Amino acid sequence: MTSTSTQSDRAALSDHDLALRSVAYRRSMLRWIKHAGAGHTGGGLSCIDILNVLYNRVLRVSPEAFGDPDRDRYIQSKGHAVEALYVVLADRGFFPEARLETLCGYDSPFVGHPTRAVPGIEHNTGALGHGLSIGVGTAIAGKKDRRDFRVYVLMGDGELAEGSNWEAAMSAAHYRLDNLVAIVDHNTLQITGRTRDVCCNEPLDEKFRAFNWDVRTVDGHDFAALTDALVSAGPTGRPRVVIADTVKGKGVSFMQDVAKWHHGVPSDGEYAQAVRELDALSEQLARGRGGAR
């Protein structure tokens, strides 16, 4: 099967390879946001390492076999971080990256939140608190049909204020969906400020545990740790949540951990600085002198 062979090819990618890709993804993402004049910058930068691991190591999906009923499903519930998803899908061959020239433009499929009009995207998302329910439904279907695909849902920590997520969390445990993995991009910031200050939903791990989930907390920029949390087997009959501790705006010094970069387009000067920083990181990595962190 195409997706399986592609999977094994990608499994050969080292953490170092992934680190180089993440820098490239960040550069591309900023380029297209700058080009479009719009985008969710901070949350894209915080989850791009997660997307990198998912699409280059974990998900059994490929452009050639996207209609395969046995493919893994990825649902991006935090749909606003769509620019990150676009660049990763382009890199994985779902469409030529040049198509992002039309990002947010008239009659473009590349709108500011995921839609199925873009090759590789499973569901139209963007209103928060929807993805996990869709994931639960897909995972129940997988169980009923005895298919071995897994369903991955990426959510933001701010998004977890939506009550529908907890309805979904309850049902995932009730239906013993060990084929479902939720990932929380735990960057601790939302548009107004610190999530704990806006309306505290911590501690997330204890909440998911109380909902009978298998909880893993990892550094969301550590490729090895993410990989293990996303693929390792857990207790039978329990859905897993990976709480990925991340930094909003990761990779660009002046965007890191700053709420105002939730969405925002860098000025020419800011963009040039961001590119310089990412180029430097890339060179450093290429010389093999450091990791991604």
Add this chain to the structure above:
Amino acid sequence: MSAPAPSMYSPEATAMAEKLGLKMGRPNLEVFAETLLSLAKEDRQVLAVTSDSRGSGKLGPFGQALPEQIVELGIAEQNLVGVAAGLASAGKTVFAVSPACFLTARALEQIKNDVAYSDNPVNVIGISAGVSYGALGSTHHSLHDLAALRAINNIDVVVPADNFETREVVRQSAKRAAPTYVRFGKAPVYDLHPAGARFELGQSIRLREGTDVAFIATGEAVVHALLAAGVLAETGVTARVVSMHTVKPLDAQAVLAAGRECGAVITVEEHSVFGGLGEACAAVLMQAGASLPFQIVGIPDEHTVTGSQADIFRHYGISMDGLAARAAGLLRRGRPR
């Protein structure tokens, strides 16, 4: 102790039904549940998804016969619709069943995004719709649902009038795989169609010929229009009666024909007068340049009167006498020149 619900039909209305040869059928809700069970027995991909609503949805027998084909989610309508969308995306034929009042208000965003916008072919089934739960109060009424869903792209809206229409819409919806909202009530309804009638989504059914006035009605209001037509006939007024079971996409040709061929048009629905069947028909007629006496009968913009479904229908003139009087009044006003 609650008093027995007053009959939906006055003795005169019952007599008229008899005169018109109408036989009392069963609640559309029961016919829905029975039809779904038979479909699900034939095809294990057919699923009922419920939010603690298997009792109110008459799906107890379904759950007992096919426990693997019912997905229970508890009292959580948002999750109900989201999960239904996920199931549909994975190839299941999904009927998401919940009282219309909760389903189309609390879970409206899930219907809009996860079903309609995402093109997931969920059959969203609003049970005990309109004022079926009359005496339970406005929390349990759905008088907004047609308006809300008419304004959402890529979902059809169907309101069957009797057992035949209910059976057909369920069967056809199961086959055609498109986002669909179907709503109906739980009271027994008269059978309106002769044996061998044809039902096609989007194609209204003319139940009675007439040219003085046309009643264009939907759902459980249709029979009252038919009875009113019987009363009007006794005064020499011929009334056309159209069952507009599909509110979206609207059978515009039937509306235009009524506007062209009849002296007046009255729409009737168990819904707010805002945004439902009536305004849909008005838009068709106005935009075609039709000018004729026209009235929308439904629930007005006020705190709905309390009482049973029958009380509420009678109060707002969704009744044989109420509709006959409306038609007579409208015809006296005449067609403007």
